[in-house]
Amino acid sequence: MDADIDRLRDEILASLAAAGDLAALEAVRISALGRKGRVTELTKSLGALPPEQRREVGQRVNVLKREIEAALATRAAELEASALERRLAAERIDITLPARERPQGRIHPVSQVAEEIAAIFADMGFAVAEGPDVEDDFHNFTALNFPPEHPARLMHDTFFLEATQDGQPLLLRTHTSPVQIRHMMAGPPPYRVIAPGRTYRCDSDMTHTPMFHQVEGLMIGRDVHMGHLKGCLIDFVHAFFERPDIKVRFRPSFFPFTEPSAEVDIGCRRGRDELVVGEGADWLEILGCGMVHPNVIRAVGLDPEDWQGFAFGMGIDRVAMLKYGIPDLRTFFEADLRWLRHYGFLPLDVPTTYAGLSR
Ligand code: DAH
Numbered sequence: 043m044d045a046d047i048d049r050l051r052d053e054i055l056a057s058l059a060a061a062g063d064l065a066a067l068e069a070v071r072i073s074a075l076g077r078k079g080r081v082t083e084l085t086k087s088l089g090a091l092p093p094e095q096r097r098e099v100g101q102r103v104n105v106l107k108r109e110i111e112a113a114l115a116t117r118a119a120e121l122e123a124s125a126l127e128r129r130l131a132a133e134r135i136d137i138t139l140p141a142r143e144r145p146q147g148r149i150h151p152v153s154q155v156a157e158e159i160a161a162i163f164a165d166m167g168f169a170v171a172e173g174p175d176v177e178d179d180f181h182n183f184t185a186l187n188f189p190p191e192h193p194a195r196l197m198h199d200t201f202f203l204e205a206t207q208d209g210q211p212l213l214l215r216t217h218t219s220p221v222q223i224r225h226m227m228a229g230p231p232p233y234r235v236i237a238p239g240r241t242y243r244c245d246s247d248m249t250h251t252p253m254f255h256q257v258e259g260l261m262i263g264r265d266v267h268m269g270h271l272k273g274c275l276i277d278f279v280h281a282f283f284e285r286p287d288i289k290v291r292f293r294p295s296f297f298p299f300t301e302p303s304a305e306v307d308i309g310c311r312r313g314r315d316e317l318v319v320g321e322g323a324d325w326l327e328i329l330g331c332g333m334v335h336p337n338v339i340r341a342v343g344l345d346p347e348d349w350q351g352f353a354f355g356m357g358i359d360r361v362a363m364l365k366y367g368i369p370d371l372r373t374f375f376e377a378d379l380r381w382l383r384h385y386g387f388l389p390l391d392v393p394t395t396y397a398g399l400s401r
Contacts, residue, residue, distance in 0.1 A: 044102070050080060051106055058113055064121050071114055081107055148386025152255055152374060155362040156238045158393040158400070159257050162281045163236045165395050166274060168259065171235040173221035175242070176203065179210045181220035185341040186299040199244040201252075214242035218258035219299060222334075222353055225260065226342035231349050232263040238358060249371050255358035260334070262344075262351035268302075268333060271352035275306055275331060283308070283365060284399060288320040293327075300332025300353060319364050328364070329356035365400075 054074045061067040074081050081103065088100050160170055173181075188195055198216035205212045221237035238257040246252055261270065272292060280286045289309030297303045306329045311322020319326070331354035336346035359371055366385060368374070373381055393399045 047084075047099075047102055047106060050084070051109065054080070054110055055113055058110070058117055061117065061121070064118065064125070067114065067117055067121060074110055075107065081110065145389055147389055148382045149389055149391070150374075150382065151362045151366055151368065151385050151387070152358055154387045154391075154393065155365065156255065156257065156358055158282060159238065159278075159356075159358065159361075160236065161393050161395050161399065162278055163259065165281075166277070168234050168236045168261070171221055171225045171237045171260075172239065173215070173218070173224045173237060175215060175240055176212055177215040177220050178207050178212055181223045182213060182215050182217075185223040185338065186219050187335050187337040187341070188298045192298065201242050201244055216243055217241050217355055218256040219353070219355060221258050222260045222299075222338070223342055226262070226344070231344060232261075232266075233351070234261045234263075235259070246372075249360075251359075251371055251375055253375065254371070257356050257358055259331075259354040259356075260351065261353075262334065262339075262349050264348065264350075266351035268352070271331060271333070271354070274352075275329070275354060279306070279308055279328070281395060282361065282399070283319055285320045291325060292331075295330060295332075297330055297332055299335050299338050300330075301335045303330065303332035305330050306354075317364070326364070328361060329354055331355070 054070065057073075058067065058070050061070050071079075073079055076082065084103055085100075085107075088096050088103065091099060164170075182200075183192075183195055184190075200216050201214040202211040203213060218237050218239050218241055221235075221239070225235055225237070226233060236257055236259045238255065240253055241256045242253050243250070244252060259274075261274070276290045279288055279290050291307045291309075292304040293307055295303045295305040305327050307325035307327050308319060309322060310320070310324050310326045311318045312324050317326070331352060334351055334353050336350075339346040339349055359374055362368065362374075363371060368385055391400075
């Protein structure tokens with residue numbers, strides 16, 4: 043009898059260990075402890091034993107029952123755990139994002155600086171105006187008070203085109219000042235605009251390229267005076283170079299289209315191979331400006347007794363070189379990707395005066 047119980051125990055425990063899932067385990071439980079299970083049958087057969095044996099064997103069968111129950115519970119827990127394990131593995135969701143490529147494109151320093159300048163003047167109420175690159179003599183010179191045969195026309199190293207208009211050759215604008223004329227002739231005063239764009243002169247060396255960029259400024263009203271001119275431009279210099287301590291000087295100058303005229307210098311220090319803006323005792327010219335000449339106001343059909351104001355013109359490339367320490371102007375237009383990766387700006391670095399122009 044004892045040997046039978048031991049064998050039964052080994053068989054049941056073996057098939058229990060072999061059960062690969064909960065259903066198989068349940069089958070083992072039924073075949074052992076179910077109503078017709080082998081252990082149950084064994085219990086039933088106890089009645090046939092002589093009383094002295096019945097007690098002892100009965101105890102052993104009870105121990106066997108408890109042992110099997112415990113083994114069933116352990117195995118069930120194991121199977122449940124591994125079933126969960128498998129399910130988690132099967133239903134796994136990849137919630138990681140694919141790596142984003144770093145943007146490769148760069149904004150050219152000229153575009154970036156033009157945006158910076160526009161952002162600063164936008165804060166002062168200036169809108170952006172535009173004009174054509176191909177101009178005529180009237181807008182580029184005559185209306186700007188360049189007298190015929192005036193040497194200033196030659197000073198501009200103008201590119202004349204073969205095409206003519208009203209017998210006069212067309213030309214590539216030598217400055218953005220003709221946009222002043224076009225803007226004033228296009229609508230009634232007051233005016234408050236800047237006009238960034240391409241300009242052309244027949245000239246080429248480290249600081250001159252045949253095509254370069256300027257930004258023009260124009261503010262005309264009934265009582266716009268030189269104080270406004272100075273305030274705007276001093277504020278501009280401080281905002282643009284992001285240093286409120288930069289010294290600014292207005293030096294008398296001459297332009298046909300302004301009277302009085304001035305050039306604006308900023309304080310700088312010239313080292314052996316470097317130029318530091320904003321400190322030192324040297325001066326560096328950055329723009330021309332003045333009160334718009336009465337002849338210009340007249341040329342656009344307004345009465346200079348009623349309307350007056352100021353204008354200025356500045357080289358965008360030039361201030362970009364100063365601000366970002368770019369030594370050679372010609373490299374701006376070589377389309378060298380390594381240069382652009384070094385000096386360019388990320389597309390999302392949109393300059394604003396409140397978030398910091400260049401950060
Ligand atoms: N047009 C001038 C140039 O190209 C720059 C300039 C000077 C523009 C004075 C202005 C001004 O509007 O008032 O050199």
